[in-house]
Amino acid sequence: MRSRHAVLAVSLLALAACGGNKTRHDGPPSGSARIPDLPGDAVPRKEPRSKYGNGPVYEVLGKRYTVMPSSTGYQERGVASWYGKKFHGNLTSNREVYDMFEMTAAHKTLPLPTYVQVRNLRNDKTIIVRVNDRGPFVHNRIIDLSYAAAIKLDMIADGTSLVEVTAINLDEPAGDRPVRQTTPPASPEAAGSGPAHPHAIFVQVGAFGERANAERRLRTLAQAGIDNGFIHEEAVSGRTLYRVRIGPVADVVQYDVLVEELASIGITDPYLITD
Numbered sequence: 001m002r003s004r005h006a007v008l009a010v011s012l013l014a015l016a017a018c019g020g021n022k023t024r025h026d027g028p029p030s031g032s033a034r035i036p037d038l039p040g041d042a043v044p045r046k047e048p049r050s051k052y053g054n055g056p057v058y059e060v061l062g063k064r065y066t067v068m069p070s071s072t073g074y075q076e077r078g079v080a081s082w083y084g085k086k087f088h089g090n091l092t093s094n095r096e097v098y099d100m101f102e103m104t105a106a107h108k109t110l111p112l113p114t115y116v117q118v119r120n121l122r123n124d125k126t127i128i129v130r131v132n133d134r135g136p137f138v139h140n141r142i143i144d145l146s147y148a149a150a151i152k153l154d155m156i157a158d159g160t161s162l163v164e165v166t167a168i169n170l171d172e173p174a175g176d177r178p179v180r181q182t183t184p185p186a187s188p189e190a191a192g193s194g195p196a197h198p199h200a201i202f203v204q205v206g207a208f209g210e211r212a213n214a215e216r217r218l219r220t221l222a223q224a225g226i227d228n229g230f231i232h233e234e235a236v237s238g239r240t241l242y243r244v245r246i247g248p249v250a251d252v253v254q255y256d257v258l259v260e261e262l263a264s265i266g267i268t269d270p271y272l273i274t275d
Contacts, residue, residue, distance in 0.1 A: 026083050026084050026085065026086040026087065027084055027085055027086070028084050028085065028147060028156065029084070029085055029088075029100070029147075038101070038148050038151060038152060039101065039102060039103055039148060040103075041103055041127055041128040041129070042102075042103040042104070042115060042128050042129050042130040043128075044115035044128065044168045044170055045115075045170070046170050047113055049111055049112065050094035050095075050112040050113060050132070051094075051095075052093065052094045052095045052112075053092070053093030053094040053095070053112045053132075053133075053134060054067050054094075054111060054112055055067030058134075060134075060137050061137055063137075065108050065109055065134075066109060067109050067110075067111060068109050068110055068111055069111075070111065071110050071111055071114040071116075071167035071169070072167070072169050072171075073167070073169075074110065074114075074116075074165075074166070074167035075164065075165065075166045075167070076142050076164070076165050077121070077142075077162070077163065077164045077165075077271065077272040078140065078141070078142035078143075078162070078163070078165075078272070079140055079141050079142060079160050079161070079162060079163070079252050079255065079256070080118065080141070080142065080143045080144070080145055080150075080153070080155065080160060080161050080162075080163040080165075081136050081138065081141050081143075081144050081145070081159065081160050082144060082145040082146065082147060082149065082150035082155065082156070082159070083100075083106070083135070083136075083144050083145075083146070083147070084100045084146075084147040085100060085147075087100070088100045092104075092106075092132045092133035093106070093112060093132070093133045093134040094112040094113065094132050094133070096132050098133065098146075099146070100146050100147035100148065101146070101147065101148045102146060102148060103127065103128065103129045103130065103146065103148055103149050103152075104129055104130050104131070104132050104133065104146045104149070105118070105129040105130070105131045105132075105133070105143050105144060105145050105146060105149060106131065106132075106133035106134055106135035106136060106143070106144040107131045107133075107134070107135075107142070107143050107144075107165075108134060108135065108136075108137070108142075110131050110167065112131060112132055112133075112134075113130050113131055113132050114130075114131045114167055114168075115128060115129070115130055115131070115167070115168040115170075116128070116129060116131060116143075116165050116166060116167050116168060117165070117166045117168060118143065118145065118149070118153065118163050118164070118165050119163060119164045119166075120153040120154065120155065120161050120162075120163055121161075121162045121163060121164060121199060121201055121272060121274050122161065122162060122198045122199055122201065123153075123154055123198050123199070124199070125152065125153050125154055127149055127152045127153060128168065129145065129146070129149050131143075140255075140256055140259055141160075142163075142165060143163070143165050158251070158252065160252040161252065162201055162249075162252060162255060162272055164272075199274040199275055200247070200248040200274070200275040201247060201248055201249045201255075201272060201273070201274055201275075202245045202246060202247035202248055202249065202272070202273045202274075202275070203245065203246045203247055203249060203255070203258060203262075203270045203271070203272060203273070204243055204244065204245050204246075204270065204271045204272075204273050205217065205221070205229075205244050205245070205246060205262060205267050205270050205271075206243070206244040206267075207241050207242070207243045207244075208241070208242045208243075208244070209239065209240075209241065209242075210242070211231070211242045213242070214231045214242035214243070214244050215231070217229075217244045218230075218231065218244060220265060221244075221246065221265075224261060224264070224265045225261070226246060226258070226261060226262075228246055228247060229244060229245065229246045230244075230245060230246075231243070231244055231245075232244075232245050245273060246258065248275075249272075255272075258270070
């Protein structure tokens with residue numbers, strides 16, 4: 001990480017050290033607690049919108065959020081965190097009881113409930129969870145997973161992970177919906193360390209029809225001290241696109257720092273890419 005951003009890196013490292021969860025005092029079950037076998041994925045089914053937790057507008061920590069009218073077409077890549085024992089047994093935003101051993105999640109703006117597929121971009125492990133809570137109210141986090149869900153994605157140790165979240169549209173034919181691609185472990189002890197060759201992850205900050213425009217974007221990055229950008233050429237529909245990418249990104253801490261750096265030069269829509 002570039003030295004002139006050392007202060008930012010240290011502050012974001014402190015955030016990542018507490019997992020990015022709802023509170024730094026949260027965590028897994030205590031050592032004496034019996035950990036049950038993990039459940040299967042949430043099974044999507046049509047449900048009415050919850051009476052509670054659906055806005056349409058609410059405010060947390062001085063920031064206003066607008067609940068989506070529909071989850072149709074929603075897909076986003078970013079950082080997932082998880083929450084555990086501190087909230088176990090408490091009410092969720094839609095007045096259900098939070099169970100850290102069930103396949104659930106919190107999201108700031110998706111309708112409650114919504115079923116989503118979550119894919120760990122590093123190891124391709126994929127799960128389906130039911131969104132029944134609000135959060136995470138931490139900068140640069142897109143979803144907060146239950147403890148059980150986090151185990152299945154192999155993200156307990158790091159506390160956070162780079163993921164892709166896709167809403168499941170129950171009006172689509174079953175064959176067109178997202179499906180889980182891997183078999184999760186049956187218990188916490190069975191959770192492995194991930195694939196032998198995890199994916200490299202990059203951040204895309206522009207796609208241009210003219211190489212000169214891509215080179216201009218690269219110069220902007222270099223002037224900001226971001227010196228690991230490059231141009232990826234790709235043929236699309238008979239023409240060449242010049243995609244400007246940065247990376248590979250080592251972990252969530254580095255991604256958080258990079259997002260802040262990009263925002264400082266007016267680039268607010270970075271997109272995660274895997275090799």
